[in-house]
Amino acid sequence: MAEAAVDLDPDFEPQSRPRSCTWPLQRPEPDGQEAAGGSQAEGPAPAPAPKKGGSRRNAWGNQSYADLISQAIDSSPDKRLTLAQIYEWMVKSVPYFKDKGDSNSSAGWKNSIRHNLSLHSKFIKVHNEATGKSSWWMLNPEGGKSGKAPRRRAASMDNTSKVSKVRGKASKKKAALQAAPDASADSPDSQFPKWPGSPSARSNEETDVWSFRPRTSSDASTISVRPEEEDEQDEEIHSSLVYSNSSSSVPPTVTEELELIDSLNLLSPASSMQSVASSFSLQPQSASSRTSSFGNSLFNPVAIPLQSSSNRFTGPQTLEALLTSDSTPPSDVMMTQVDPILTQTGNRMLLLGGQASQSKLSLLGKPLELQPTSIGTGTLPSTVTLLASSQSTAALTTPKAPAAASSQPPLPSASMASFVGMSYDRLPTDLDVDMYMENLECDVDYIINSDLMDEEGLDFNLDPVMPSASYPGTTQASTHSWVPS
DNA sequence: TCCGTTAAACATA
DNA sequence: TATGTTTAACGGA
Numbered sequence: 195m196a197e198a199a200v201d202l203d204p205d206f207e208p209q210s211r212p213r214s215c216t217w218p219l220q221r222p223e224p225d226g227q228e229a230a231g232g233s234q235a236e237g238p239a240p241a242p243a244p245k246k247g248g249s250r251r252n253a254w255g256n257q258s259y260a261d262l263i264s265q266a267i268d269s270s271p272d273k274r275l276t277l278a279q280i281y282e283w284m285v286k287s288v289p290y291f292k293d294k295g296d297s298n299s300s301a302g303w304k305n306s307i308r309h310n311l312s313l314h315s316k317f318i319k320v321h322n323e324a325t326g327k328s329s330w331w332m333l334n335p336e337g338g339k340s341g342k343a344p345r346r347r348a349a350s351m352d353n354t355s356k357v358s359k360v361r362g363k364a365s366k367k368k369a370a371l372q373a374a375p376d377a378s379a380d381s382p383d384s385q386f387p388k389w390p391g392s393p394s395a396r397s398n399e400e401t402d403v404w405s406f407r408p409r410t411s412s413d414a415s416t417i418s419v420r421p422e423e424e425d426e427q428d429e430e431i432h433s434s435l436v437y438s439n440s441s442s443s444v445p446p447t448v449t450e451e452l453e454l455i456d457s458l459n460l461l462s463p464a465s466s467m468q469s470v471a472s473s474f475s476l477q478p479q480s481a482s483s484r485t486s487s488f489g490n491s492l493f494n495p496v497a498i499p500l501q502s503s504s505n506r507f508t509g510p511q512t513l514e515a516l517l518t519s520d521s522t523p524p525s526d527v528m529m530t531q532v533d534p535i536l537t538q539t540g541n542r543m544l545l546l547g548g549q550a551s552q553s554k555l556s557l558l559g560k561p562l563e564l565q566p567t568s569i570g571t572g573t574l575p576s577t578v579t580l581l582a583s584s585q586s587t588a589a590l591t592t593p594k595a596p597a598a599a600s601s602q603p604p605l606p607s608a609s610m611a612s613f614v615g616m617s618y619d620r621l622p623t624d625l626d627v628d629m630y631m632e633n634l635e636c637d638v639d640y641i642i643n644s645d646l647m648d649e650e651g652l653d654f655n656l657d658p659v660m661p662s663a664s665y666p667g668t669t670q671a672s673t674h675s676w677v678p679s
Numbered sequence: 680t681c682c683g684t685t686a687a688a689c690a691t692a
Numbered sequence: 693t694a695t696g697t698t699t700a701a702c703g704g705a
Contacts, residue, residue, distance in 0.1 A: 251683085251684095251704085251705095252683085252684080258682085258683055258684085259683075259684075260683085276695095277694080277695060277696085278694085278695090298693080298694090299693070299694050299695075300693095302684090302685060302686070303684095303685090304694095305685075305686070305687080306683090306684060306685065306686090308694095308695070308696060308697085309684085309685080309686090309696090309697085309698085310683090310684090311695095311696080311697095312696060312697050312698075313683095313697085313698085319696085327695095328692095328694070328695055328696085329695080329696085
């Protein structure tokens with residue numbers, strides 16, 4: 195079986211090793227390995243590795259799959275690989291897998307690779323539609339340190355069982371099948387049959403979209419919250435982080451964001467809780483097109499179709515339309531929310547951030563809540579609730595771009611595309627301090643003065659909801675070190 | 680008990 | 693079929 199040679203490195207430290215190329219792998223001998231191997235598909239031996247060399251934990255050495263994957267990714271020039279490439283790397287670089295290259299995807303080891311990729315937060319998936327291939331897998335610089343994501347699952351089984359149950363498709367199905375035939379009807383999913391914003395759900399555009407799916411809701415490192423996680427009832431926010439791959443040199447996919455946002459139910463009937471949608475557009479810095487149109491701009495224009503509430507809005511259907519209609523430079527950010535109450539009174543929507551007066555709305559680290567104190571619903575056209583509550587921030591997980599700026603050469607310029615905030619009636623109860631908005635700059639005063647006050651004569655109350663957003667509001671967009679170069 | 684591996688069900692493109 | 697996600701069983705530390 196695998197010789198000692200296979201022991202890649204007992205002390206293997208993914209990050210510590212010179213990453214210029216695939217890490218040094220010794221070539222063991224070909225045969226025998228399968229015997230040692232544990233992959234079911236091809237080599238059966240359940241008992242993987244006879245802990246031969248003393249310390250070897252697996253047939254291939256002491257590295258875990260996660261370590262191997264990390265190595266693979268790290269060894270690639272772009273620091274990103276597709277699943278197939280990871281397989282390839284394994285086969286090429288790890289002796290043990292050398293003869294397993296032709297196995298099909300059902301091979302146990304491949305299954306394990308996939309499993310690990312999905313399981314660990316240290317790996318992030320970047321949507322790669324341009325190539326028409328599978329997603330890119332990258333290392334999450336900040337995430338998952340060594341390992342597993344603090345994903346809710348483990349911790350949650352206890353307290354989040356509900357969520358997991360609801361969320362899991364598999365579980366859903368199983369439950370449906372086993373439990374009651376009609377169970378499906380009531381399934382929570384009915385509300386969110388699918389997440390429209392999901393990259394996979396969308397197909398057009400050759401733009402590459404990097405979607406980060408955070409596996410940890412509470413983990414600061416999380417970049418985005420996957421929709422499904424939001425419990426059907428609890429869900430408060432849908433946020434997603436979308437990276438447009440510059441490779442296509444196409445501007446960030448606004449449309450996608452729109453779709454994403456569109457999927458939100460801005461006007462929640464129940465009302466107390468409003469859903470928030472946020473999307474971020476980060477500009478990947480691909481060497482190829484670092485030119486990005488967004489450069490440093492913190493935000494990129496976004497249109498938020500509100501049609502979902504169809505009858506409520508008579509005006510332009512999308513903010514984008516509104517904004518673009520008379521604007522020049524896109525507004526940096528828009529936050530909109532319909533005041534439940536007002537909406538009932540027949541109020542129309544609010545719209546902020548329009549460039550109408552070049553108002554630039556940005557949130558600065560601190561969440562703001564902008565509420566109309568005196569509203570003349572009758573006369574006033576709209577009310578606005580602008581807010582980035584901690585709550586929302588909590589939900590909006592933004593990458594914590596560490597000091598990335600210096601670490602990685604090509605810094606990605608991230609731009610927050612839009613943020614739709616909500617519920618002010620329910621203040622953050624259990625906030626995750628780690629969560630915070632990034633790079634938000636909000637010139638509320640300006641907006642109020644220029645856009646709202648002037649025209650409407652509204653009197654707003656600005657209440658900082660969460661003082662210490664703790665978010666380093668550097669103007670520089672969040673630089674995500676993990677963004678591919 | 681936690682972590683990693685393996686297996687498998689299921690979904691989606 | 694490949695890719696992804698998720699759940700679960702197992703075994704080792």
